Amino acid sequence: MEVKETLNFIEEIIEEDLKKGTHGGRVHTRFPPEPNGYLHIGHAKSICLNFGLAQKYGGKTNLRFDDTNPVTEETEYVESIRNDVRWLGFQWDAEYYASDYFHQLYEWALVLIDKGLAYVDDSTSEEIAALKGTPTSAGKDSPFRSRSIEENRRLFVEMKEGKYPDGSRVLRAKIDMAHPNMIMRDPILYRIKNAAHHRTGNKWCIYPMYDFAHGQSDSIEKITHSICTLEFIPHRALYDWCIDNLEIFPSRQYEFARLNLTYTIMSKRKLLELVNGGHVKGWDDPRMPTISGLRRRGFTPESIREFAKRVGVAKRENIIEVQLLEYCIREDLNKKAHRVMAVMDPVKLVITNYPEGKSEHLTIENNPEDTESGTREVPFSRELYIEREDFMENPPKKYFRLFPGGMVRLKGAYIIVCDSVIKDDSGNIAEIHCSLIENSRSGNDQSGLTVKGTIHWVSAPHAEKAELRLYDRLFTDINPTGHDDKDFKEFINPDSLKVISAFIEPSLKQAKAGISYQFIRKAYFCVDSDSTPENMVFNQTVTLKDAWNPSKG
RNA sequence: UGGUCUAUGGUGUAAUGGUAACACUACUGAUUUUGGUUCAGUCAUUUAAGGUUCGAGUCCUUAUAGACCAACCA
Numbered sequence: 001m002e003v004k005e006t007l008n009f010i011e012e013i014i015e016e017d018l019k020k021g022t023h024g025g026r027v028h029t030r031f032p033p034e035p036n037g038y039l040h041i042g043h044a045k046s047i048c049l050n051f052g053l054a055q056k057y058g059g060k061t062n063l064r065f066d067d068t069n070p071v072t073e074e075t076e077y078v079e080s081i082r083n084d085v086r087w088l089g090f091q092w093d094a095e096y097y098a099s100d101y102f103h104q105l106y107e108w109a110l111v112l113i114d115k116g117l118a119y120v121d122d123s124t125s126e127e128i129a130a131l132k133g134t135p136t137s138a139g140k141d142s143p144f145r146s147r148s149i150e151e152n153r154r155l156f157v158e159m160k161e162g163k164y165p166d167g168s169r170v171l172r173a174k175i176d177m178a179h180p181n182m183i184m185r186d187p188i189l190y191r192i193k194n195a196a197h198h199r200t201g202n203k204w205c206i207y208p209m210y211d212f213a214h215g216q217s218d219s220i221e222k223i224t225h226s227i228c229t230l231e232f233i234p235h236r237a238l239y240d241w242c243i244d245n246l247e248i249f250p251s252r253q254y255e256f257a258r259l260n261l262t263y264t265i266m267s268k269r270k271l272l273e274l275v276n277g278g279h280v281k282g283w284d285d286p287r288m289p290t291i292s293g294l295r296r297r298g299f300t301p302e303s304i305r306e307f308a309k310r311v312g313v314a315k316r317e318n319i320i321e322v323q324l325l326e327y328c329i330r331e332d333l334n335k336k337a338h339r340v341m342a343v344m345d346p347v348k349l350v351i352t353n354y355p356e357g358k359s360e361h362l363t364i365e366n367n368p369e370d371t372e373s374g375t376r377e378v379p380f381s382r383e384l385y386i387e388r389e390d391f392m393e394n395p396p397k398k399y400f401r402l403f404p405g406g407m408v409r410l411k412g413a414y415i416i417v418c419d420s421v422i423k424d425d426s427g428n429i430a431e432i433h434c435s436l437i438e439n440s441r442s443g444n445d446q447s448g449l450t451v452k453g454t455i456h457w458v459s460a461p462h463a464e465k466a467e468l469r470l471y472d473r474l475f476t477d478i479n480p481t482g483h484d485d486k487d488f489k490e491f492i493n494p495d496s497l498k499v500i501s502a503f504i505e506p507s508l509k510q511a512k513a514g515i516s517y518q519f520i521r522k523a524y525f526c527v528d529s530d531s532t533p534e535n536m537v538f539n540q541t542v543t544l545k546d547a548w549n550p551s552k553g
Numbered sequence: 554u555g556g557u558c559u560a561u562g563g564u565g566u567a568a569u570g571g572u573a574a575c576a577c578u579a580c581u582g583a584u585u586u587u588g589g590u591u592c593a594g595u596c597a598u599u600u601a602a603g604g605u606u607c608g609a610g611u612c613c614u615u616a617u618a619g620a621c622c623a624a625c626c627a
Contacts, residue, residue, distance in 0.1 A: 006566085125625055190625090193625080237557095316559055518587085546589085
C-alpha cells in the first residue's frame with residue numbers, strides 16, 4: 001500500500017512558492033547559530049530541517065555564524081559547531097559570519113539615518129527601558145528622538161570612531177513608541193561595546209543588534225526561506241521593516257516550534273550553567289543533550305536524523321518524550337552493534353562436571369540481525385561469572401533464569417542445571433554449582449532439551465575488567481525549567497552517573513573509542529574516549545527494553 | 554489593561570469541507586539460544602458553546618486554556 005506523503009507547513013509554503021515561481025524556483029536556507037555555546041539536540045532539529053529542505057528541493061544551505069555580540073562568543077564554539085554539523089552528516093554550501101557584513105550593516109545604518117528613520121539616543125539603558133512602556137501601555141518618545149539628520153549622522157560616525165564609552169549612546173530605529181508590538185517601539189540597532197571580537201578583533205567598537213543583522217544577512221546571502229523558532233514571531237515585523245526600508249532582497253522569515261524533550265533542558269545559557277557549576281564534566285558529558293554529549297554517549301548521526309524526522313515540524317508548542325529518542329538509537333544500534341557478553345554484577349558459577357584446567361573456544365555470532373557480521377571466538381571454562389540477578393533461590397512464577405534444580409542455556413554454550421549453592425558466613429551467595437548437559441552445546445545440540453531461559457556469562461580466568469559508566473536522566477522532573485518558583489538545578493538527579501567495574505569477554509580488548517556494542521541482555525555501550533587498553537571505559541548509551549516485571553510473577 | 558501565536562489519544566505528527574490515520578509510550582498475546590528483535594492486538598465521539606453546510610477536526614463567532622513580547626542577548 002502506498003503511504004501518501006504529507007507536507008509540513010514549511011514545505012507547503014515552499015511548494016507554493018515553487019508553483020508561483022518566486023525567486024525563480026530557488027530554495028536557499030541557512031543555519032544561523034551564535035557561537036556562544038555548544039549545539040544541542042534542539043539545534044539538530046533545526047539543522048535537519050534547514051539542510052533537509054534544501055536537499056529535498058534541490059537548493060542550498062549556508063552555515064552562518066550570528067556573531068554580533070563579541071563578549072559571549074568564542075572561536076572554540078565555532079569549531080565545535082562546524083564539527084557537530086558535519087558529524088550529523090551535512091555539508092554547507094557556504095560558510096559566512098554576520099561579522100563579514102559589519103561594514104555593509106554600518107552603511108545601511110547611515111541610509112536609515114539619512115532617511116530620517118534612525119536616531120542616536122543618549123539615554124541610559126534604564127531611561128530607555130522606562131520610556132518603553134509595557135505590553136499593555138504605550139511607551140513615550142525619547143527626548144533625543146527629534147535630532148536632525150545631520151546631528152544623528154555626526155554622532156553615529158563618532159560612535160563608530162570610538163569617541164564614546166560603552167553604554168553612552170545607541171542608534172535606534174524611529175518607528176512608533178506606541179506600537180502594540182513592543183519590538184517596534186524604536187528598537188535599538190547599534191550599541192557601543194569596546195570589546196575584542198573573535199574575528200574582527202578591535203576593528204569595531206559598535207556592534208549591530210540581532211534585529212539589525214539577521215534579516216540583512218539573510219538578504220545579502222539571498223536566503224529565500226529564513227527559518228527560526230516561535231519566539232522570533234514578533235521580530236518578523238522588524239525583519240520586514242528593515243528589508244523594506246533598505247530596499248534589499250526580500251528574504252522571508254518563517255517560524256516553527258522548537259524541540260523540547262522530557263526530563264531535559266534545552267537552553268544554551270542553562271547548559272553553560274551546568275558546565276560552569278561543575279554539575280557535569282563538560283559540554284560533551286554523555287548526560288548532556290548536546291550533540292557532542294550524545295555522540296560521546298554513543299548516539300549515531302543516523303539515529304538523530306531519524307529522531308528529527310519523527311518529531312515533525314509544526315507551530316504548536318511540544319514536549320517530546322525522551323523514549324522516542326531512545327527508540328531511535330535502539331533501532332539503529334540493533335542493526336549495527338555487535339553482541340558481546342559482559343557481567344556487571346558478578347557471582348561465580350562453577351560447572352562441576354567440567355574438567356579443571358580445561359578450556360575451549362566457542363564460536364558465537366556477532367549479530368543475529370546481520371548475517372554479514374560474522375562470528376567470534378569466546379573462551380569457555382569451568383568457572384564463569386554470571387549476573388547475580390540471573391539466579392534466585394526462591395524464584396517467583398515465570399522466572400526463566402537459574403534456580404536450584406532449574407535449567408538454563410548459557411548463551412552460545414551449554415545447557416546447565418543448578419545443583420547447589422555455596423554461601424559465605426553472612427549468608428550471601430558465594431558460588432553457584434551447576435553441571436552441564438552432555439551434547440547440549442550450542443549449534444550442535446543433541447540433548448533434546450528445551451529451556452525457557454538463556455543467560456549471558458564470562459569465563460572467569462579469561463575475563464577482562466572494564467569501567468562501565470551507567471547514565472540515568474540528568475533531571476528528575478519531566479520539565480525542569482517549567483517551574484516559576486524553582487530553579488532547574490533543584491531537579492538535578494544525584495544518581496545520573498554510576499560507575500561500576502564489570503567483567504567483559506576478552507574479544508573486547510581491542511575495542512576502539514566510539515565503537516558501539518550490545519552487551520547482551522543488558523544495554524548498548526560505546527567505548528569512551530577516556531578508554532585505554534589498561535583501563536577500558538564504556539558508556540552506557542541506552543538499556544535494552546526489559547519486558548520482565550518480577551512484581552507480576 | 555494591549556498585541557501575536559497555538560489548541561486532534563499518555564506523547565508527537567497527519568487527515569487541505571466527505572470513513573479521525575501513522576509513529577512512539579503503556580498494556581495483552583505469539584515467536585525467539587538476548588524477558589532484546591520481529592509479528593499481531595488493545596487504548597480518541599478532535600478544549601467548550603453556538604453558527605454556516607446535505608455534510609465540519611477543518612470555515613465563521615464567542616468563550617476557555619497555554620505560549621511569546623517590556624535584554625545596549627540571540
